[in-house]
Amino acid sequence: MHRFDTSAQGVYLITVTPFTDAGALDLASTDRMVDFCIERGVTGLTILGIMGEATKLTAEEAKAFTRQVIQRTAGRVPIVVGVSSPGFAAMGELTRAVMDLGASGVMVAPPSTVRTDDQIAGYFDMVNETLGPVPWCLQDHPVATGVQMSPAVILRILKNSPHCVMLKHEDWPGLAKLGAIRAAGDKGEVRRVSILTGNGGGLFLPEELSRGADGAMTGFAWPEMMVDVVAAHARGDVERAHDLFDAYLPLARYEQQAGVGLAVRKHLLHRRGAISSPFIRKPGPKLSAQDLADIERLVRRQDRRLRELG
Structure with a gap:
């Protein structure tokens, strides 16, 4: 099993959950999706996130999907599983189950019921009690949770959470916030943890890398975009990172509606052949004919620009 610790970097792709056209969990397509992602160079996979329709799965389906992903991955990359829940019994049960299956760690976001800094910090004190020694990622996603976590409260959580190894930074706008948290770690005010970013499918990825992010933890139908941008930035070719990012940006933006x-x-x-069906469980959106026409135009333009970039 891959270690999930404060040295994590690269691209941990947030996956979708494949279903059949009839809405059943599609485990065969899950295998195809795992291979698709790994072949494109991702560092890790994060499953059962918000874009993974986790709330639409039964507890048994969540375990079955996790088991399939881990088996197909076969130790090639680490697997992080979203276990966020307003109740700690459910969080603890799912955490134990996925870690027994071979997950590398879990991810937790605050529930919408916490508002003040003390409430947020107190909630994560209880997360620590529930998870014990399991390595975990703190998800800061106020657009989805409605919970605003200031740099001060995030640093407070990190100081009180010895097994929190990563911050998933998704505040928007959040560049100054990311920079402040990284600077605190560099100054020794708090232990340094991995910071992976998830803003809108990577819509600010080059800038976030320049502010000290270690990589990305988000989703996009072209995971190679994030892989190549992170790699170019890591070798010091910042302009190449921006050029590649710019080529994908229109479609990434469209995907983030x-x-x-x-x-x-x-x-x-x-x-792209990664999943057998685009089915989304209810409640969920459907694409119009004009949506599909927009997408085809954007894909053509993206392909042309990538050829120009070589």
Whole structure:
């Protein structure tokens, strides 16, 4: 099993959950999706996130999907599993189950019920009690959770959480926040943890890397975009990183539309052969004929620009 610790870097791709056209969990397509992602160079996989329709799965389906991903991965990359829950019994049960299956760690976001710094910090004190020695990622995603975590409260959580090894930074705008947290680690005010970014499918990825992020933890139907941008930036070729990012940006932006974004991503992954069906469980969006025309235009333009870049 791959270690999941504070040295994590690269691209941990947030995966979708494949279903059949009839809405059943598609484990055969899950194998295809895992291979598709790993072949494109991702460092790790993160499953059962918000874009993974985790809330639409039964507990048994969540375990079955996790088991399939881990078996297919066969130790090639680490697997992080989202276990966020308003109740600690459910969080603890799912954590124990996925770690027994071979997951490398888990990810937790705060529930919408916590508001003040003390409430947020107190909640994560209970997360620590629930997870014990399991390495975990703190997900800061206020657009989805409605919970605003200041740099001060994140640093407070990190100081109180010896097994929190990563921050998934998804605040938007959040460059100054990311820089402040990284600077605190560099100054020794708090232990240094991995920071992977998830803003809108990587919509600010080059800038986030320049502010000290170690990579990305988000989703996009072209995971090679994030892999190549992170690699170019890591070797010091910042202009190349920006050029590559710019080529993908129009389609990445289109994929991040509120409401319809998951349908766009699943359509594109189906179009690329990564999953057998673009089915989304209810409640979920559907693409119009004009949406599909937009997507085809953007794909053509992206292909042309990538050829120009070589």
